[in-house]
Amino acid sequence: MAFSEGTSGSVGRNKVRKKNRLAIDGGTPVRKGMLQYGRQSIGEDDIRAVIDVLESDWLTTGPKVKEFEEALSSVTGAKYSISVSSGTSGLHTSVNSIGVTDGDEVIVPAMTFAATANCVLYQGATPIFADICLETLQIDIHDTLEKITNRTKAIIAVDFAGLPCDYTRLREIAQEHELCIISDACHSIGGKYKKEPVGSLADISVFSFHPVKTITTGEGGAITTDNIRYAEKARRFRNHGIDSDHRQREKAGSWFYEMQSLGFNYRLSDIHCALGLSQLRKLEKWISRRNKIAKIYNEAFRGNDFLETQRVSPDALHAYHLYVVLLNNEALKVGRKEVFGALRAEGIGVNVHYVPVHLHPFYQRKHNTSPGMCPNAEAVYERILSIPIFPMMSDGDVEDVVRAIEKVCNAYSK
Numbered sequence: 001m002a003f004s005e006g007t008s009g010s011v012g013r014n015k016v017r018k019k020n021r022l023a024i025d026g027g028t029p030v031r032k033g034m035l036q037y038g039r040q041s042i043g044e045d046d047i048r049a050v051i052d053v054l055e056s057d058w059l060t061t062g063p064k065v066k067e068f069e070e071a072l073s074s075v076t077g078a079k080y081s082i083s084v085s086s087g088t089s090g091l092h093t094s095v096n097s098i099g100v101t102d103g104d105e106v107i108v109p110a111m112t113f114a115a116t117a118n119c120v121l122y123q124g125a126t127p128i129f130a131d132i133c134l135e136t137l138q139i140d141i142h143d144t145l146e147k148i149t150n151r152t153k154a155i156i157a158v159d160f161a162g163l164p165c166d167y168t169r170l171r172e173i174a175q176e177h178e179l180c181i182i183s184d185a186c187h188s189i190g191g192k193y194k195k196e197p198v199g200s201l202a203d204i205s206v207f208s209f210h211p212v213k214t215i216t217t218g219e220g221g222a223i224t225t226d227n228i229r230y231a232e233k234a235r236r237f238r239n240h241g242i243d244s245d246h247r248q249r250e251k252a253g254s255w256f257y258e259m260q261s262l263g264f265n266y267r268l269s270d271i272h273c274a275l276g277l278s279q280l281r282k283l284e285k286w287i288s289r290r291n292k293i294a295k296i297y298n299e300a301f302r303g304n305d306f307l308e309t310q311r312v313s314p315d316a317l318h319a320y321h322l323y324v325v326l327l328n329n330e331a332l333k334v335g336r337k338e339v340f341g342a343l344r345a346e347g348i349g350v351n352v353h354y355v356p357v358h359l360h361p362f363y364q365r366k367h368n369t370s371p372g373m374c375p376n377a378e379a380v381y382e383r384i385l386s387i388p389i390f391p392m393m394s395d396g397d398v399e400d401v402v403r404a405i406e407k408v409c410n411a412y413s414k
């Protein structure tokens with residue numbers, strides 16, 4: 001008996017040792033497959049909605065476009081919604097709508113996806129990079145104020161990770177300096193600031209419906225505004241600069257149209273819009289699930305010496321497109337790169353959002369940006385990891401993420 005007990009005891013100890021050993025060093029991973037950091041949710045209702053359009057008369061510029069735009073207006077509280085082919089074309093359309101042109105400057109945060117800055121270049125204007133706040137990871141107000149010149153036409157505020165910016169302060173600045181606020185709300189549909197929904201907080205708001213975002217149309221995007229001039233200009237811009245669409249002409253029994261300005265084909269098809277409409281019905285439920293997952297993470301990481309989390313203002317309802325952790329380099333003997341690799345080996349599909357835009361070779365080469373220009377964004381970039389968050393994650397999945405992070409941090413503890 002003693003013998004067999006001893007045997008099982010030593011097997012047990014080996015198991016424990018194997019369990020604590022990092023998967024990257026040959027230990028047992030926390031998960032077998034890879035848990036992605038984000039993933040779309042497509043249900044039978046979504047599939048049916050798309051099939052219905054395929055069997056209908058209008059594949060594009062049809063009734064689903066208008067229905068989707070009306071539904072977006074009702075979710076965001078904005079008067080006008082204009083669907084477009086992507087978040088990027090939405091950003092381009094919005095800077096065009098407010099009249100950004102050659103010689104203008106537009107202030108953008110350094111910590112964002114490149115498209116936020118690229119849209120300014122499409123108009124022949126110059127993106128000016130503002131640093132970010134170390135706690136909220138949003139555009140830093142003080143640095144923004146310092147970067148305003150008499151050429152500044154607009155500020156593009158990014159609701160980083162889904163956390164709406166301080167639009168009260170941003171609107172004050174806009175009034176004082178006679179400039180526009182564009183909200184890059186590609187992360188934050190369904191979020192709120194002081195009880196007002198994202199989409200009605202800035203002069204124009206821009207959404208993306210790429211599959212990693214909160215609702216998807218495959219590819220797609222939209223802009224929302226209360227300003228009829230911006231809305232009309234946007235509708236023309238997405239349709240070659242032409243003032244009526246195919247369906248309006250068909251209704252009027254007319255062939256005549258005029259091109260009033262130079263535009264693009266940035267339209268979103270009825271197939272996409274039907275999917276978006278079906279997805280939008282689930283937005284509230286999904287935002288609440290994302291917040292539940294974030295709450296589990298917040299509680300699990302509270303008091304943890306190895307990492308910090310984003311500071312969230314009590315005025316904001318976070319949409320949690322991403323859940324970002326910032327590693328504490330003082331507590332860990334390795335850098336972000338090693339933690340990233342070790343977590344992926346454990347089956348946790350972490351990611352990094354983003355490489356600061358001013359560090360991309362294109363911007364350094366062509367627009368004279370360089371390291372040191374936005375020290376907070378650069379410091380944060382060395383520390384951030386986006387960990388999995390999406391509505392279909394089970395509580396067990398969330399636990400796996402927490403366990404893997406604890407395991408990796410303990411193993412790399414100083």
Ligand SMILES: *Cc1c(COP(=O)(O)O)cnc(C)c1O
Pocket residue numbers: 086087088089112113115116158184186187207208209210220221
């Ligand atoms: C996704 C994203 C975009 C671009 O949207 P697409 O639909 O991929 O063109 C722009 N800005 C931010 C902050 C994004 O996350």
